[in-house]
Amino acid sequence: MxxxxxxSVSKTYDNxxxxxxxxxxxxxxxxxxxxxxxxxxxxxTLLRTLNGLETPTSGEVRIDGEVLCRANLRAMRARIGMxxxxxxxxxxxxxxxxxxxxxxxxxxxxxxxxxxMRRADLELGHAVLARVGLTDKAWExxxxxxxxxxxxxxxxxxxxxxxxxxxADEPVSSLDPATSREIMDLISDIRRxxxxxxxxxxxxxxxxxxxxxxxxxxxxGNVVFDGPVGDLSDDVLRRIYxxxxxxxxxxxx
Amino acid sequence: xxxTVAMWPTRSGWPxxxxxxxxxxxxxxxxxxxxxxxxxxxRVIDSLGAMADFAGHLLVAPDWSYLPDLATKMLETLAMAxxxxxxxxxxxLPLGILAARNATPHVAISHLTRQLxxxxxxxxxxxxxxxxxxxxxxxxxPGVMALAFVATGFLGKFFAETIEAVDTGPVEGVxxxxxxxxxxxxxxxLPQVAPDFIGIxxxxxxxxxxxxTVLGLVGAGGIGYDMVMSMRLFQYDRxxxxxxxxxxxxxVLDRASDQLRRRVI
Amino acid sequence: MTLPPLPKKPFxxxxxxxxxxxxxxxxVAVELDVGFGELAWGAxxxxxxxxxxxxxxxxxxxxxxxxxxxxxxxGLWGTALAVVIGMLAAPFAARNLSPSPVVxxxxxxxxxxxxxxxxxxxxxxxxxxxxxxxxPGVLALGLHTGAFLGKFYAExxxxxxxxxxxxVRASGANFLQVTVWAGWPSILQELVxxxxxxxxxxxxxxVVLGLVGAGGVGIALTTTLRLFExxxxxxxxxxxxxxxLAIDYLSAWLxxxxx
Numbered sequence: 073m074x075x076x077x078x079x080s081v082s083k084t085y086d087n088x089x090x091x092x093x094x095x096x097x098x099x100x101x102x103x104x105x106x107x108x109x110x111x112x113x114x115x116x117t118l119l120r121t122l123n124g125l126e127t128p129t130s131g132e133v134r135i136d137g138e139v140l141c142r143a144n145l146r147a148m149r150a151r152i153g154m155x156x157x158x159x160x161x162x163x164x165x166x167x168x169x170x171x172x173x174x175x176x177x178x179x180x181x182x183x184x185x186x187x188x189m190r191r192a193d194l195e196l197g198h199a200v201l202a203r204v205g206l207t208d209k210a211w212e213x214x215x216x217x218x219x220x221x222x223x224x225x226x227x228x229x230x231x232x233x234x235x236x237x238x239x240a241d242e243p244v245s246s247l248d249p250a251t252s253r254e255i256m257d258l259i260s261d262i263r264r265x266x267x268x269x270x271x272x273x274x275x276x277x278x279x280x281x282x283x284x285x286x287x288x289x290x291x292x293g294n295v296v297f298d299g300p301v302g303d304l305s306d307d308v309l310r311r312i313y314x315x316x317x318x319x320x321x322x323x324x325x
Numbered sequence: 326x327x328x329t330v331a332m333w334p335t336r337s338g339w340p341x342x343x344x345x346x347x348x349x350x351x352x353x354x355x356x357x358x359x360x361x362x363x364x365x366x367x368r369v370i371d372s373l374g375a376m377a378d379f380a381g382h383l384l385v386a387p388d389w390s391y392l393p394d395l396a397t398k399m400l401e402t403l404a405m406a407x408x409x410x411x412x413x414x415x416x417x418l419p420l421g422i423l424a425a426r427n428a429t430p431h432v433a434i435s436h437l438t439r440q441l442x443x444x445x446x447x448x449x450x451x452x453x454x455x456x457x458x459x460x461x462x463x464x465x466x467p468g469v470m471a472l473a474f475v476a477t478g479f480l481g482k483f484f485a486e487t488i489e490a491v492d493t494g495p496v497e498g499v500x501x502x503x504x505x506x507x508x509x510x511x512x513x514x515l516p517q518v519a520p521d522f523i524g525i526x527x528x529x530x531x532x533x534x535x536x537x538t539v540l541g542l543v544g545a546g547g548i549g550y551d552m553v554m555s556m557r558l559f560q561y562d563r564x565x566x567x568x569x570x571x572x573x574x575x576x577v578l579d580r581a582s583d584q585l586r587r588r589v590i
Numbered sequence: 591m592t593l594p595p596l597p598k599k600p601f602x603x604x605x606x607x608x609x610x611x612x613x614x615x616x617x618v619a620v621e622l623d624v625g626f627g628e629l630a631w632g633a634x635x636x637x638x639x640x641x642x643x644x645x646x647x648x649x650x651x652x653x654x655x656x657x658x659x660x661x662x663x664x665g666l667w668g669t670a671l672a673v674v675i676g677m678l679a680a681p682f683a684a685r686n687l688s689p690s691p692v693v694x695x696x697x698x699x700x701x702x703x704x705x706x707x708x709x710x711x712x713x714x715x716x717x718x719x720x721x722x723x724x725x726p727g728v729l730a731l732g733l734h735t736g737a738f739l740g741k742f743y744a745e746x747x748x749x750x751x752x753x754x755x756x757x758v759r760a761s762g763a764n765f766l767q768v769t770v771w772a773g774w775p776s777i778l779q780e781l782v783x784x785x786x787x788x789x790x791x792x793x794x795x796x797v798v799l800g801l802v803g804a805g806g807v808g809i810a811l812t813t814t815l816r817l818f819e820x821x822x823x824x825x826x827x828x829x830x831x832x833x834x835l836a837i838d839y840l841s842a843w844l845x846x847x848x849x
Contacts, residue, residue, distance in 0.1 A: 123760050150762030160757035164775040169334040173771055177762020185770050187340070188331045197334070211336045226757075233761055355670055361663035363725045363805075364671075372720040372729075379719040404618045411615050447834045448827070451710075451798045452811065456827075459815050460639040465622050539710040542801065543812075549710075553802070556714045564715075572706045 073101040073267045074136045074151065074236040076122060081131035082293075083117050091117040093293040094131060099271065104263050106284035106301075107273040110313055113290040115273035119241050122271070123152045135237065150177025153230025153268075155259070157242040159222040161229075163215030167206060170214050170225050171197045174232030196232060204228045204258060220251035227258055238263065240272040244279070252276070256283050277309065388562035395551070395563075399570050402547035403578075405465050405540070406533035409472030414526050416477045421484025422510060428488050430506070439485070445478025450536045454545040465546030472533050472540070483525050487518040527582040534578055538571050643824035650822065654810065654829045661806030662833065664724045665793035668731025672792070673785050675732060676739025681769040683744035686752055689765050698744075704737035713799045727804030731795055735788045742784055746777040782848045790841040797830055 076099040083092040092114040099105055107115040120126040121133055124145045133140040140148055153174065161170045175193045176184060183189075189197075201207045204224040209217060214225060223243060230238055240259060244252035256272075260283050263270040274280050280287055280301065287304055289297030289312035296311045297304075332338040339345065359365070422428045424438035450471045457467030491514055499513040541549020548567060555563040619626060648654075679697060681687045688694035709730045716726030750773065758772040774781065800808020807830055814823040 125756060125760060146762050146764060148762075149760055152760070154757070154760045156753060156757055158751075158753050160751075160753035162754055162758070162772050162775050164778060165771075166334065169771075172334055173758050173763070174761050176758065176764075176767045176771065180764060180767075183331055185766055187333055187770075189334055190331055194332065194334065229757070229761065351670075354666065358663035358666045361660045361724065362667040362728050363723055364667045364728055368720075368725060369729075372716075372725065375719045376716075379715065401622060404622050408615065408618055408622070411611060443835065443838075444831065447794075447831055447838065449794045449798045451801060452827070452830070455801075455812065455815055456823075460636055466626075535708050538708050539798075542710065552711060553714060556718050559718075568707065568711060571708065571711065572703065575706045576702070 074269050075099065075101045076237065076269060076271075077134040077137075078118075078121070079131050079134065081118075081121055081128045081133060083114075083121060083126055084129045090293055092121075092128075095295055096131075097288065097295070097298070099269060101269055102263075102267040103269060104260070104283065104285040105271045106280045106287050107271065107290060108275070108277065108280045108284075108287050108297075108312060109273075109290035110275060112292075113312075114293040115275075115290055116241050117293075118290070119239050119271060119273050122237070122239055123149050123154055125154075146177065150233060151235055152237045152239060153233045153235035155223070155226045155230050155238070155240040155243045157245050159219070159226045159246075161214040161222055161225055163213065165214060166211050167214055167217070167225050167228075168194075168197050168201065168210045171200055171228040171232050174200075174229040177233060193232075196234075200228045200231045203231065203262070219247050220254060223247065223251075223255050224258065227255070227262070231262065235268060238268045238270045240270070242273055242275070245275070252279065253282075259283075277304075280304070382559075382561045383565050385561050385565075387566050388560070391563050391566060395548070395566060395570055398541075398548045398551055399574055401465060402537045402541075402549075403534060403574065405468050405472065405547055406530060406537045409469045409476060409533050409537075410526060410530045412469070412473040413476035413480050413529065416473070417480035417484050420477065420481040421488060422514075424481060424485035425488035427491070427493075428510060428514060435485075439482070442478045442481040442485070446475050446482065447478075448475070450475045451539060451543065454540045455543045458544050463544040463546075468537065468540040468545030468547060471545060472536060475536075476529050476533060480525065480529060484518065484522065487521050488514055491517050524586055527586055531575075531578055531582055535575060538575075642820035643827070645821055646825035646828055647819075647821035648825045651825070651829075654807070654826055657800075657807040657810055658829050658833050660724060661796045661800060661808075661830075662793060664727045664731065664796040664799070664805055665789065667728045668735065668792045668796065669785065669789040671728060671732025672735035672739050672788055675736030676743050677774075679736070679740035680743035680747055681765070681773060683740055684747035684773075686748055686750075686755060687765070687769055687773060698741075701737045701740045701744075704733055705741065707734060709734040709795055710798065710802065713802055713804045717803050722803040722805075724805030727796060727799040727806070730799065730804065731792045735792055739784060739788060743777070743781065746780045747773050750776045779848055783845050786841045786844050786848075790837055793837050794834060797834075 076097075078095050078097045080094040080096055081092065082090070082094040084090045091112075095118065107118060109115050117126055121128050122135075122140075124140055135148060135151070138144065138148070162173070169187070172189055172193060175189075175196065179190070179193070181188075198207070198210075201210055204227055206221060206224050206228065209221065214222060217225065223246075226243070238259070243259070244255050247255065256279055259270065259272065262268065272283075281304060284301045287297065287299065287301050288295060289308065291312050291314060297308050333340050335341060420438060420442065423430075424435055424442060426432065426435050429435040429438070453471035453474050454467055457470045461467050461470075495513040495517065496509060500509050504512065537547050537549075538552070539547075539549045541547040541551065542553050544550065548571065551563070552567050552571075554560075555567060679701060682689070682693050683697040683701060685691075685694055688697070712734055713726055713730035716729050720726050720729075747769075754772045754776060755768055758768050763771065796806055797808055800806035800810075801812055803809065807826060811823060811826050811830075814820075814826060
């Protein structure tokens with residue numbers, strides 16, 4: 073359970089778009105943080121700098137005091153699990169294999185190139201599948217599952233890394249409300265039992281209210297709010313969703 | 326091995342049955358074929374030495390005096406490819422119509438034509454070139470004939486398939502106004518297949534250039550003869566130039582036809 | 591009553607193109623002194639020539655079958671080599687997988703270079719370097735079609751949704767692991783399909799390569815024609831034809847099965 077620090081991290085893309093203005097944050101080990109904001113606010117960008125999927129234009133990211141850079145990228149990534157909006161599974165492979173992708177960071181062996189897995193890893197996979205409730209689908213092709221089930225596999229894959237940090241980039245935006253709550257329950261439960269530092273980006277205010285401890289509100293690349301979820305007043309929401317925010321997101325509140 | 330230390334992520338612990346079966350079949354086939362193909366690792370390693378030796382020889386000053394002759398031969402090669410492609414394009418139109426089930430006068434004709442086209446494209450151009458050289462003598466003519474022959478087989482089949490995939494609406498529309506057999510094909514079918522056809526003709530042109538470079542081997546014109554002779558006579562100062570010329574010609578034509586394809590389609 | 595004038599007819603380039611091609615055709619044909627005239631007059635001679643092939647002599651069928659088998663073996667091994675080369679090169683030539691943009695560019699250019707060389711030229715080089723026999727043929731086919739597969743597999747790998755690669759990468763997997771776990775499984779169908787296409791093509795080419803001493807039926811064909819043994823030649827041609835058609839059907843069937 074790792075502590076994450078961002079020191080003046082900013083990201084400007086090659087086409088000139090300043091997706092993230094310099095941000096300094098300190099996220100305590102084991103906390104549950106929700107990044108809230110409208111589309112294009114920079115939530116995804118911020119999240120992706122934490123595991124190196126985006127390289128900051130300035131500033132540095134530190135995990136347990138160690139700076140994230142090219143040299144230690146792989147080792148760091150192995151400790152950081154990520155759940156994606158589009159699930160990003162390998163459709164043709166079965167559920168168990170998709171989950172076992174999570175162990176690749178720890179196993180650079182030749183065997184992994186031939187899909188040979190250690191017994192210990194398979195047992196880990198089995199345990200993970202039980203936790204996400206997909207034991208009976210272990211050998212099915214991932215692309216035959218429903219959206220909610222596929223996301224469970226995504227969560228499972230992250231769990232298989234036995235991570236110190238869990239990142240979730242709009243994990244429920246492609247799911248219906250009932251399934252969304254199931255997935256958020258799952259993530260919340262994992263965090264409660266394992267104490268993993270969890271950062272989830274959402275645009276649905278209602279879900280933020282239900283699950284977050286701390287909310288960081290973003291608008292147009294800037295942090296406009298940072299505090300406990302209890303302080304999420306209508307005023308604050310207006311600040312977050314003010315210019316160019318989707319009125320639909322505010323209606324969620 | 327399954328179940329002890331390492332296993333595969335499947336229900337049984339082994340790789341999927343289909344994959345295992347296919348893999349075994351392929352390996353068996355390769356094992357049977359190995360002596361015939363003389364693919365033995367020792368020989369391959371040895372040959373690498375010979376290869377390096379050969380490559381060393383190539384690093385000599387090129388024979389610049391050969392350049393004009395080379396250019397002529399390359400142009401001849403290009404010309405052969407061009408002529409053959411045009412002939413094939415023209416011949417494949419009626420053959421394609423005859424072979425297409427929805428445009429042919431009678432279904433038996435379509436079957437027959439399809440078989441004919443199949444045979445035409447089955448054998449490699451060089452083989453036909455060999456035969457045609459025996460018939461009409463040396464020079465670019467048998468080369469053009471061979472290229473055109475095979476290309477017609479290919480284009481004819483492609484054309485037939487494109488016609489069969491055509492939208493029937495316009496065809497019925499034109500026919501309903503009392504258009505004759507030929508007119509239906511000209512006004513309703515042809516316009517629909519034209520863009521695809523041009524694309525494939527360009528592809529055939531590219532292919533024919535590559536094929537034309539070797540026909541000289543059997544005396545059917547083009548750079549092929551020089552290529553073989555310079556190898557046999559160990560004229561290292563020419564081999565490099567020839568290989569380079571072929572590479573340049575093929576690449577230039579590739580890019581040009583890409584451009585053309587983008588404009589026209 | 592006068593009618594309103596019609597709008598100006600849009601310029602239709604087609605007749606111009608056709609005329610240009612026709613003109614070019616005429617010029618080139620004359621330049622090349624390609625005797626189409628002779629061909630037309632010689633049509634009857636051609637028919638007579640073709641009739642010499644009409645009674646195939648299968649007396650040596652055993653030898654022909656063996657030679658055909660050798661040709662098939664060359665095609666098979668050439669394809670196996672090509673698949674190995676293609677699969678090794680492709681991840682480096684795929685923009686979204688390649689470890690660095692430099693490696694990507696270099697691999698692509700090398701693949702293009704090798705692809706542009708006609709296999710026959712490569713076979714000639716290998717025969718000169720290694721000697722006669724099937725091995726130079728196998729190597730020539732393997733290299734040339736290996737470069738082809740390398741390019742096409744790379745393009746298939748590039749078409750895979752980038753999220754799939756990202757997710758596996760984000761778990762800490764290295765370049766090879768991402769390729770094997772996220773790359774190849776996602777394009778399995780194209781992988782097999784292209785390999786079968788190459789097999790089909792390589793068997794044909796193996797026939798041709800025999801003509802430069804790289805093993806197989808090619809030499810027998812040249813010899814029979816040079817000795818005017820047309821009946822034996824036609825038997826050989828039929829053997830080759832039958833084999834190639836069989837492979838064609840087989841490959842079409844296999845490709846349909848891999849849907």
